[in-house]
Amino acid sequence: MNNRLSIIIITLNEQDNIKDCLESVKWADEIIIVDAHSKDQTIQIAKDYTNKIFIKEWQGYANTRNYALQLVNNEWVLFIDADERVTSELKEEIIKSISKKDSELVGYMIPRRSYFLGKWIKYCGWYPNYVTRLFKKGYGVYNNLNVHEQLIIHGKLGKLKNDLLHYTDRNLYHYFHKFNSYTSLAVEDLMMLQKKFSYKNLLLNPVFTFFKMYFIKLGFLDGIHGLILCVLSSFYVFVKYAKLWEKSINYKEK
Numbered sequence: 001m002n003n004r005l006s007i008i009i010i011t012l013n014e015q016d017n018i019k020d021c022l023e024s025v026k027w028a029d030e031i032i033i034v035d036a037h038s039k040d041q042t043i044q045i046a047k048d049y050t051n052k053i054f055i056k057e058w059q060g061y062a063n064t065r066n067y068a069l070q071l072v073n074n075e076w077v078l079f080i081d082a083d084e085r086v087t088s089e090l091k092e093e094i095i096k097s098i099s100k101k102d103s104e105l106v107g108y109m110i111p112r113r114s115y116f117l118g119k120w121i122k123y124c125g126w127y128p129n130y131v132t133r134l135f136k137k138g139y140g141v142y143n144n145l146n147v148h149e150q151l152i153i154h155g156k157l158g159k160l161k162n163d164l165l166h167y168t169d170r171n172l173y174h175y176f177h178k179f180n181s182y183t184s185l186a187v188e189d190l191m192m193l194q195k196k197f198s199y200k201n202l203l204l205n206p207v208f209t210f211f212k213m214y215f216i217k218l219g220f221l222d223g224i225h226g227l228i229l230c231v232l233s234s235f236y237v238f239v240k241y242a243k244l245w246e247k248s249i250n251y252k253e254k
Helices: 018-025 042-046 061-069 088-098 172-192 199-216 219-253
Strands: 005-011 030-035 053-055 076-079 084-086 105-110 112-116 131-136 140-142 151-153 156-159 164-168
Touching (some): 005 018, 005 061, 005 088, 018 084, 030 061, 042 053, 061 140, 084 088, 088 105, 131 151, 172 219
Parallel strands (some): 005 076, 030 053, 105 156
Antiparallel strands (some): 076 131, 084 164, 105 131
8 A cells, every 4th residue: 555646536517627637647546536416427537537436415525525535545645626737747746755765744735836717827825825635544634614625634744846737717607606605605614613794804804805915915917817816806705704794694583
């Protein structure tokens, strides 16, 4: 089992992404896909790359990822989303890193290069955007947040140098398709953390988000793409707290 790598991919209607994703990781020792009952060709495409495809009712990102970890047969695990790609340079670095003997490291953070509306976003606080995805089985577990769930690693982490490519939101239709769901899930997280609605959060947090991303994080250097991203990100924050207000009103009425 030593130095062997398992890839985990969580999918739902990813026929436009899954082939390129799987092509980028077909060198791995094991590929595990947990699918939430896709209605498109995701499963059919994936069968060309692995027979370890598990269909499971959706129970949230964190729970699904933790379930997938139980299916792994190798020592090392790499989580990758369907809209992400492992470059040949990153592949070689991963293989070299997990082959090190007597290393104290149990996981690695990977720099992620994200593309928004077809453009690599270098600023806005989006790059290098290190994500912890590569780790030893038994040393990591996901927390119970609904959005932006985090992998908790029990041990020492290292950093890789080569980028993981992330092709997020190829168009605005795709962005807003996720928008409503993600803001609602974010509200559930706020309520779970017992966060209460305040006008301060509703009015000031969106403004601060835009100012931070566009000016402090130099989003204006990303041109029109950066401007659109910063505006949409601030609107995301506004809608999240508006939905929190709506939830609080509903609870009072009940």
